[in-house]
Amino acid sequence: MAGLLSAMQGFCVIGIVILAGYVAARMRIGGSSAQMVLNRFSFFVCSPCLMFAILSKEPIFDIFHSSIVVAFLSAMAVGAIFLVLNRLFFHMGAADATIGALNSLYLNSNNIGLPIATYILGNPALVAPILVMQQALFTPVGLTVLDVATKGEASAREIARQPLHQPMLIASVLGIVVAAVSDRVGRFIVPDFLFDPIDMIGDAAVPMILMAFGMSLHGARPMQSRTDRNATITVTVLKNIVMPLVAFLLAYFLMGFRGPTLYACVVLAALPTGQNVYNYAARYNVGLTFARDGILLSTLTSPIVIALVAVLLG
Known part of the structure; x- marks a missing residue:
């Protein structure tokens, strides 16, 4: 119960x-x-530093745990x-459908996942495989589709070069x-005089993303479009x-898996959608309302699901 309370404090x-934003x-x-x-500063500067700082200090076998x-x-x-x-x-276009898919599968493994892994599961390293998977696979694939869909054209050369345009992927690979x-x-x-400023810049990523998300709520009326509303509930x-x-x-x-490993897999799968999805939508100026509403509704309902999982499996 104490761990569950701590996790709810993390949501608070x-x-x-978000309210500050x-x-x-x-x-x-x-x-x-x-x-x-x-959004742009977090995408190009702070988030890559955060990914490098987290992954570079993780034991390599924890990063590639079988739970991945x-x-x-x-x-x-x-x-x-x-x-x-x-x-x-729903019949959404490729760009909006990509945002919808990311809304459905992208876990908030950092600013919510880390507290939950720490306070409920007792091991913050459990989110490391998810961080790697999302940054090394889902993020570059999703951003490549968004890049191609918004530009209206694609070439094998451009697709092959897409990983070079993704600062978070580059930082994740370097961290590994x-x-x-x-x-x-x-x-x-890595000597302290180099790692410490990277770590310091990375610490700003989560607050920036959350405050930018909070800013997007001002003047907005969530769940207004019937199509977006149905899609948002679905994701x-x-x-x-x-x-x-x-x-x-x-x-x-x-x-x-049994015991704590089984419990950890289910709890982490119940994490809400990561605010990074809104960051990506804002980067390409597509699906902004859909991304925002999906993250908001997922974040509001996730604590209930995690609490239920804790009761059933904890």
Whole structure:
């Protein structure tokens, strides 16, 4: 119960930072471009530093824990389900459908996942495989589709060069390389005078993303469009209900996990959609309302689902 209370406190902290962004927008602090500036600075500077700082100090075997199989397959399952439902009912274009798929499968593994992994699961390293999976696979694939869809053209050369345009992927790969080399030599190879400023800049990423998200809520009327409303409810159900169920089935029957490992897989699958999805939507100026509403509804309902999982499996 104490762990569950601590996790709920983590949600409260996140809500307060989002509220700060909303209040700043309401008071017109930073002007009309403040939200865009926060999004872009986080995307290109702070978030890559955060990914490098986290992954470079993770034990290499924790980064590639076998639970990544459950996280990958459950995420792929709900993303595919959304794309099928979109084809049948919502008929969104490629860019908006990509945002919908990311809304369904992208976990808030950092600013919510880390507190939950720490306070409920007792091991913050459990989110490391998810961080790697999302940054090394889902993010570059999603951003490549968004890039191609918004430009209206594609070439094999441009698609092959897309990873070079993704600062978070580059930072994640560098972090993994540093973790592997450090594990090999038996000490952390990056000197403090280089790591500390990277870590300091990375600490600003989560507040920036949350406040930019809060700014987007000012003057907005969530769930107004009927099509977007139905799609938003769909991605929330996929993210917060279907994905934990799929994760349980995969972890229990496919991987044979039991006890704390099974519990961890299901709890982490019940995390809400990451605010990064809104960051990506803002970067390409597509699906902004859809991304915002999906993250908001998922974040509001996720604590209920996590509490239920804690009661059933904890």
